[in-house]
Amino acid sequence: MPSDLEKAMESMIMVFHKYASKEGDNNSLSRRELKDLMENELSGFLMSQKDPATVDKIMKDLDTNGDGQVSFEEFVSLVVGLSIACEQCYQMHLKKTGARK
Amino acid sequence: MALVSEFLGQLTLNIGGAEPTYPTVVPASDFDPDKDAARIETAIKTKGVDEQTITDILTRRTYNQRREIAFAYERRAKKDMITALKGALSGSLEALVLGLMKSTSQYDATEIKSSIKGLGTDEETLIELVCSRSRSELVEIKSVYKELFKKDLEKDVAGDTSGEFRALLLALVEAKRDEPSTVVDYEKIDEDARALYEAGVKRKGTDVKTWISIMSERSVPHLQKVFDRYKSYSPYDMQESIRKEVKGDLEKSFLTLVQCFENKQLYFASRLAEAMKGKSAKDKVVTRIMVSRCEVDLMKIRSEFKKQQGKSLYQTIAEHTKGDYQRALLTLCGGDD
Numbered sequence: 001m002p003s004d005l006e007k008a009m010e011s012m013i014m015v016f017h018k019y020a021s022k023e024g025d026n027n028s029l030s031r032r033e034l035k036d037l038m039e040n041e042l043s044g045f046l047m048s049q050k051d052p053a054t055v056d057k058i059m060k061d062l063d064t065n066g067d068g069q070v071s072f073e074e075f076v077s078l079v080v081g082l083s084i085a086c087e088q089c090y091q092m093h094l095k096k097t098g099a100r101k
Numbered sequence: 102m103a104l105v106s107e108f109l110g111q112l113t114l115n116i117g118g119a120e121p122t123y124p125t126v127v128p129a130s131d132f133d134p135d136k137d138a139a140r141i142e143t144a145i146k147t148k149g150v151d152e153q154t155i156t157d158i159l160t161r162r163t164y165n166q167r168r169e170i171a172f173a174y175e176r177r178a179k180k181d182m183i184t185a186l187k188g189a190l191s192g193s194l195e196a197l198v199l200g201l202m203k204s205t206s207q208y209d210a211t212e213i214k215s216s217i218k219g220l221g222t223d224e225e226t227l228i229e230l231v232c233s234r235s236r237s238e239l240v241e242i243k244s245v246y247k248e249l250f251k252k253d254l255e256k257d258v259a260g261d262t263s264g265e266f267r268a269l270l271l272a273l274v275e276a277k278r279d280e281p282s283t284v285v286d287y288e289k290i291d292e293d294a295r296a297l298y299e300a301g302v303k304r305k306g307t308d309v310k311t312w313i314s315i316m317s318e319r320s321v322p323h324l325q326k327v328f329d330r331y332k333s334y335s336p337y338d339m340q341e342s343i344r345k346e347v348k349g350d351l352e353k354s355f356l357t358l359v360q361c362f363e364n365k366q367l368y369f370a371s372r373l374a375e376a377m378k379g380k381s382a383k384d385k386v387v388t389r390i391m392v393s394r395c396e397v398d399l400m401k402i403r404s405e406f407k408k409q410q411g412k413s414l415y416q417t418i419a420e421h422t423k424g425d426y427q428r429a430l431l432t433l434c435g436g437d438d
Contacts, residue, residue: 045109045110047110048110048112082109085112085283085284086104086105086108086109086112088282089104090108
């Protein structure tokens with residue numbers, strides 16, 4: 001029976017491949033695939049950004065080797081960054097609701 | 102956890118942490134420090150000193166490259182290049198070239214020292230430096246200051262200023278500003294905006310302490326949003342409120358701070374314009390800004406200058422300065438707009 005963490009890791013991998021396999025190289029996200037992924041899996045985040053060029057900015061930032069594709073390794077850094085930011089929100093939330101950790 | 106969805110909706114993208122830089126001086130390609138050092142040695146030895154060669158070389162190299170030239174010079178001439186330059190040059194050109202030979206924090210530290218040295222204080226310079234430098238720049242400056250002058254920057258600043266002006270400068274020099282964060286704390290933004298309003302425009306007199314603590318401790322992106330929110334409470338925007346509430350050096354300092362938070366390059370462009378108003382130029386100010394920003398954001402300062410003044414920085418410098426000093430400034434400027 002997979003643990004919670006194992007399930008989380010599995011979801012990350014499955015989500016990535018669901019979108020990466022739509023066209024071209026099945027192991028990396030093209031810009032269009034990345035946009036698709038973000039619109040479906042991170043719609044709340046995407047919509048709260050006022051900047052319409054957000055996906056392009058993120059693409060540029062993630063594609064560290066500049067090959068126009070986002071590999072799983074490059075993708076994971078987005079998930080990590082967002083998780084860290086969410087955890088910070090979570091801590092603030094705990095403080096405000098007076099809950100003890 | 103439905104919380105994550107909620108949190109994600111609150112995040113603001115902060116891509117590429119550091120601000121993009123727009124320098125006008127970039128590393129010279131096919132750089133040969135020995136050749137440069139030789140040419141400078143010859144130029145210094147030339148009868149009447151060939152200032153043009155010295156200027157042409159040094160204004161077309163980055164600080165790191167200039168240091169390599171200085172090392173090469175010392176190896177071949179067995180003399181310290183800076184001392185040699187001091188002897189060979191004079192006036193505003195000398196000040197500019199010596200400024201180029203210092204690192205950013207060394208230069209800033211030296212400029213601050215000379216603004217507080219001796220009888221009286223050059224408050225304008227002190228304000229410009231302390232209020233425009235970032236937290237990390239101030240940390241560097243403090244340590245270099247201690248190395249160079251064996252004194253604490255805080256003590257020297259405290260000794261030369263007084264009252265609330267001193268309190269503001271010390272709070273900034275303490276460099277306790279928050280780091281920018283991805284999370285936008287809307288509640289705090291509102292709290293701070295209201296606090297600024299209630300401490301100033303809303304009441305009789307001004308609670309300067311509150312202004313000082315908010316403006317010296319919050320991160321810059323946070324403050325930008327606070328000043329925006331401030332407009333929904335106060336009939337006057339932050340800069341107008343400052344002009345209404347405080348006067349003198351305190352007013353100048355707060356204004357400088359806010360102008361730098363909102364658009365630092367525009368601030369420097371305005372300083373340059375002011376320094377070159379009328380017939381002559383306040384060389385010290387012009388030199389300092391050109392030298393300290395040429396490897397940081399002088400390109401952007403140029404465009405803000407053109408927008409604001411309707412005339413290019415290049416033209417303005419050409420009209421208000423002359424000789425080799427002018428040549429040096431124009432090279433650092435990098436081009437006409």
